Amino acid sequence: MRVTLKNITLAYDQQPPILTNFDCQIPDGQLTALLGPSGSGKSTLLNLIAGLLTPNAGQIIFDQTDVTATDSRHRNIGMVFQDYALYPHLTVRDNIGFPLKMAHVKKAARYQRVAELAELVQVTDQLSKFPQELSGGQQQRVAIARALAKQPNLLLLDEPLSSLDATLREELRGVIRQIQRTTGVTTVLVTHDQEDALQVADQIMVLANGRLQQVGSGGDLYQHPTNLTVAQFIGRPRINVVPLGLLPAEFKSLLPTTTQATTLGIRSEAIRLATADRHRLTATVIQQIQLGRDVQTHLQTALGPLVSTAIPTTTATTLAITLAPTGCTLFAADGHSLVGGDRDA
């Protein structure tokens, strides 16, 4: 099912609006991640789609139907909450079957469907237990099964992984991906963690400050950010941002010529040891950190502090470095990217 949000405005009393004239479209049958820092309005957006919040203005459209005024319970949505919200007084079996019971599905048919869903999320051996007896990961699987029980047109996942530890997160990402592929249900995943989005989603919508910053695949967002906000949000370590004025003239020849550019973004892997005689920059090594496969090198240069992941472990205190043009993006004073992210430029 395709979800369209048109001109949505939402504000609480006596507070600046969270969303103003917001438009977006969630494509049918895909897994879309809403990615943004906390306070970006992504959970608000999800609650609007779910019908838990009503917009002050604008329309929410499912396929061709306007559902702006429709109750949550008639929107046929499955939702998984951050802290699961499993009913503590019901067994796993009855939790998964709850939406079916509400729809007056007979017990036999209900338990049949529960068994299928339990199989899908691999909790078959936990069916008679109560939620409190399960681990966080198992509870989340049950919550997903419950959300899928009534074969919703839309599956909403509100920060489903944020209360799990790293190993479980990794595992549950796989589960979510696989379930979405198997069922083909249109899915929206809200997360503040770019790794969740990058690993799971077909397309990522980056939200910040109540605005849709960019829509695209993980690769698009990283290589062609439309603005500085996206560039700074996507990618770890954070993109190095230096004022263009500090850049020595000889480097400028490496970059496309524009007049509007004021800021240069340099990805960490674009800062390398200098091999040629030209385009050299002297850098003082402040610290080197081994992070698994990568080595992060913190440098102090004439451009300000920089972080590189392309410098091998070294004992030298001073290095000559250079910049690879492929990892560099120019930004205008208003934050728009000028080269690389050419969509919005």
Place this chain on the structure above:
Amino acid sequence: MLNQTPTAKSTLKALLYLAPLLVLTAVFILWPLLNAFLISLYTKYNYYTGHVGALGWANFGYLWHDPTFHLAARNTLLLVLVAVPVSVALALAIALGINQIPRLADFFQTVYFLPFVTSTVAIGLVWNWIFRLDGGLLNRLLSLLHIPAIDWLNDPHYSLGALIIVCIWQGLGFNIILFLAGLNHIDHRFARAAELDGASDWQRFTNVTWPLLMPITILVIVNTSITNFKVFDQVYALFHGAAGPGDADLTLMVYLYQKFYVENQMAVAAACGVVLFLCVSVLTLITVGYFHHRQRQLGGR
């Protein structure tokens, strides 16, 4: 220290700190309780000289054959069986209503709670006026519905009903507060999840709110039952010290009072007290059992 294990010395030290309270509890609670049990077993007992003829079950035998006790037991049971369900249902309905109107919640809580903190004597006076045959508020309301006036306090057919109304009214406020606390304790997420799961308001109440409210409901039921088993002051205030017309409002506590202060049958009064104690204990044990079961089910702890 977290890993400290109790030793004889540390236990003794703890007891020393607790001694003042333990002594008070022993003197004013445990000893009278034990004494009441003992007195209930005294036969041919002279309260003033402290002379005990023999020990035995004769007092309980007396109760077993005493028609007045039967009447008291029947009245008390009727009171509990009518007042408790009505009071609990009414309190739940009002609490659910108040929960929907957060703005006026404080006002209504206060209004409903007032009877609980008002002196029973004052309440007795007010209800005496409400129940009056001519010009009483209740009869005026009934006359609006073209129902003939009822002599609530002097007609033995209605006087127990009048007592039940007062008991329900007086206990309502406290029960509402308990239910409100229980409702606030239920996470709003469950309501939201249930709505998305397609539950109508009524389904949400029966499938989510009500089961999650069960512990507080049990608490309210038991608390109300115990209170209503022990009804005395309402009778005293409503009927000016008597047990209603033709003993129609004779409850176990009133029976106990009459035996003790009026008829000077201390041992029989004590035996009646023991019977009351057993009734309340059984109720309490059932509750404790339920909570244990519930906790095992919910927490696995």
